[in-house]
Amino acid sequence: MDKKKTVVEDIDRGLYDIKNEDRYRYKASKGLTPQIVLDISKEKNDPEWMREFRLRSLEIYNQTSMPTWGPSLHELDMDDIVTYVRPDTEMKGKWQEVPDDIKDTFERLGIPQAERESLAGVGAQYDSEVVYHSVKEELVKQGVVYTDMESALREYEPMIKEYFMKLVTPNDHKFVALHGAVWSGGSFVYVPPGVQVEIPLQSYFRLNSPGAGQFEHTLIIVDKGAKLHFIEGCSAPKYNVTNLHAGCVELYIKEDASLRYSTIENWSRNMLNLNTKRALVEKNGSIEWVSGSFGSKISMLYPRSILKGEGARAEFNGVTFAAQGQVLDTGAAVIHAAPYTSSNINSRSISKGGGVAVYRGAVKVAPNAHHCKSLVSCESLMLDDLSRSDTLPVIDIQNDEVDIGHEARIGRIREEAIFYLMSRGISEQEAKAMIVRGFAEPIAKELPLEYAVEMNNLINIELEGTIG
Helix, strand or coil: CCCCCCEECCCCCCCCCCCCCCCCCEECCECCCHHHHHHHHHHCCCCHHHHHHHHHHHHHHHHCCCCCCCCCCCCCCHHHCECCEECCCCCECCHHHCCHHHHHHHHHCCHHHHHHHHCCEEEEEECCEEEEEEECHHHHHCCCEEEEHHHHHHHCHHHHHHHCCCCCCCCCCHHHHHHHHHCCCEEEEEECCCCECCCCEEEEEECCCCCEEECCEEEEEECCCCEEEEEEEEECCCCCCCEEECCEEEEEECCCCEEEEEEEEECCCCEEECCEEEEEECCCCEEEEEEEECCCCEEEECCEEEECCCCCEEEEEEEEEECCCCEEEECCEEEECCCCCEEEEEEEEEECCCCEEEEEEEEEECCCCCCEEEEEEEEEEECCCCCEEEEEEEEEECCCCEEEEEEEEEEECCHHHHHHHHHCCCCHHHHHHHHHHHHHHHHHCCCCHHHHHHHHHHHCCCEECCCC
16 A cells, blocks of 8 residues: 655645735836935935935945845846835725725735734735724824834934934845835834833735835834834735845834734745844843744845843744745844843744755854843754755853853654554544644744734644655
């Protein structure tokens, strides 16, 4: 009797691959030139300092080399990328006023339902601009600001000028410089001192236009003693051309403040995802990243936490799923820049069908950061002989009075474990599903309910076949 090989089916992406007509009010020409940058700036009615910032970022982009490490980006040709697409609608405050096809897309993704049931505010971006935004009145009364970046630049210009791309500067790397030149859309959140936002805010980014890039900018400031949970999601239908995502997230957590930043990146398999995220945490503040990376053709994503103040804390819980044709090069970085700081990195990856999952992380302890603690844990599960998983941790300790730990494990589903479960009356298919669910559970339980559908697509994978 022929034995079937263990098979784990791809995630059903039907929900995410529905395409709308490519309608727009303004679309930049393909490529990246000073004139295109000026045209985008004019379209967005930038103040003079922002226009100069864009042009300076473009100069840095042109002077900066491509990364010499990580996955190959040879197929990225900026001459074929459209950097700005303004949708054929203005931003609305009611779902009923959003154009039907765009509204239906977000309905299918469950965003309006999540807003009604469990969110304090929602921003929905379509291509390059936010098309829907709302926040509950009680948060407004508490002084919480939650709006799109274009509105923030008009209404809170001094604060934007003080913080915008000061934590992630255009000099950091080539794709941050690109972001600085052509950024559009995104979210701005400010939580005043002492305000506890118990119900999450959520921004969702949908890219519909083939061959386009999305460059949203997220800027969050959680002031002294305040608290916030921010959720971010993204998706796009699959095209036969390359799409590019080079967003940027800057998080400022002040003294005694806390922020949980949850995200699921679920891009289509033609997307190059080159996102940059960074948090600056002051005294006794805390940042908690919860990250799920399930889509894209190539991802390079390493959220960085800078623990600037004494007693600051960072926690990262992330899971990636790399299937056929995907290279998900992800991880986390923490810089301990003050005494008594602590960090905990917990990364898990699943690979199948020749998918490549890479953990690439860094922990750095500055000379003055005595009595700090850090634990890095990386676990990888490969579901077949075709897949690959690499763990590339870097730990740089410049202080003797520290407590640092690292552990990494890479393995496959053990046949003995399947046999043991089957001996207890559990079918082989369910036994394998249980093992995979158990592997992802520590991360899955941290993900927000709003993304239950996406996470279930991962957990409820289909298994068939017999042992061996």
